[in-house]
Amino acid sequence: TALAGSIDDSLFESRLAWKSGRLWGLELGAAALPFSSSGRHFRLLEAVTMPVFDGGLAIDTLRVRHAGTDEMYVRFGAAIRPISVAPLSRALGWPEFQGTLAGNIPDLQWAQGVVTLGGNLEAAVFDGSVVVSDLQLRDPLGKFPRLFASVDVKNLDLALVTSTFSFG
Numbered sequence: 001t002a003l004a005g006s007i008d009d010s011l012f013e014s015r016l017a018w019k020s021g022r023l024w025g026l027e028l029g030a031a032a033l034p035f036s037s038s039g040r041h042f043r044l045l046e047a048v049t050m051p052v053f054d055g056g057l058a059i060d061t062l063r064v065r066h067a068g069t070d071e072m073y074v075r076f077g078a079a080i081r082p083i084s085v086a087p088l089s090r091a092l093g094w095p096e097f098q099g100t101l102a103g104n105i106p107d108l109q110w111a112q113g114v115v116t117l118g119g120n121l122e123a124a125v126f127d128g129s130v131v132v133s134d135l136q137l138r139d140p141l142g143k144f145p146r147l148f149a150s151v152d153v154k155n156l157d158l159a160l161v162t163s164t165f166s167f168g
Contacts, residue, residue, distance in 0.1 A: 012036040013045065025091030027053055040067040053091075055083030055102070074110035079103070085125065099126045099160045114138050128156035 017032035029051025035044050044062035061077035082102040089097045102125075107118025115137035123130045135149040 012038045025093075027087070027091070029056075035062075040069065041065050042067065049081070053083050053087045055100070056081040061107070072110070074108075076105065076108040078105045080105070080123070082124075097126070097160070098163060099157070101125050103130075110140070113140075113142075115140050126156045126160040129154050 013034065013036050015032055015034050017030075018028070019030050021028040031048060031050040033044060033048055034046055035042060037043075042062075042064040044059060047058065047060050049056045049058040058079040058081055059076070060079070061075055063073075063075045065071075065073040080101060080103045082100045085097045085099045085101050088101060089095060101123060103121065103123035104119075105117075105121060109116050109118065115135070117132075117135045121132040121135060123132075131152040131154075133150045133152070136147075138146045138148075
């Protein structure tokens with residue numbers, strides 16, 4: 001592709017490592033990110049798993065081109081290793097749900113102010129599944145971001161969903 005092979009990564013190799021951390025209330029375990037950067041370009045050099053609570057985020061692809069410009073391009077691919085939803089929902093300020101979250105984030109790309117997926121976003125949650133297809137997020141950092149998607153929800157355990165809220 002036009003994004004590959006334009007930089008000799010070995011000349012610009014770096015490594016960012018930490019023993020623990022917090023990002024938006026999410027507890028992160030020890031990880032190391034081998035990457036190369038040059039100018040406004042960044043690329044993860046190998047797959048990395050970042051521990052998150054009792055699960056993790058296994059990142060296969062992370063690439064940024066022309067960071068901070070109108071031509072910025074981001075490519076990201078990862079798998080969510082099973083994470084308990086209770087600490088995740090607490091960290092995000094949501095009602096405390098039960099169950100686990102796992103799934104895939106395939107070939108997410110951000111170009112020209114639009115985020116798209118190269119496949120389906122799949123999550124296992126509440127003992128069922130949620131599949132998001134045709135995802136498009138326009139102006140994600142703007143004042144009025146707009147999200148378009150088809151969402152297919154199957155076999156959710158409603159006891160896990162409704163145990164958080166009282167219905168009557």
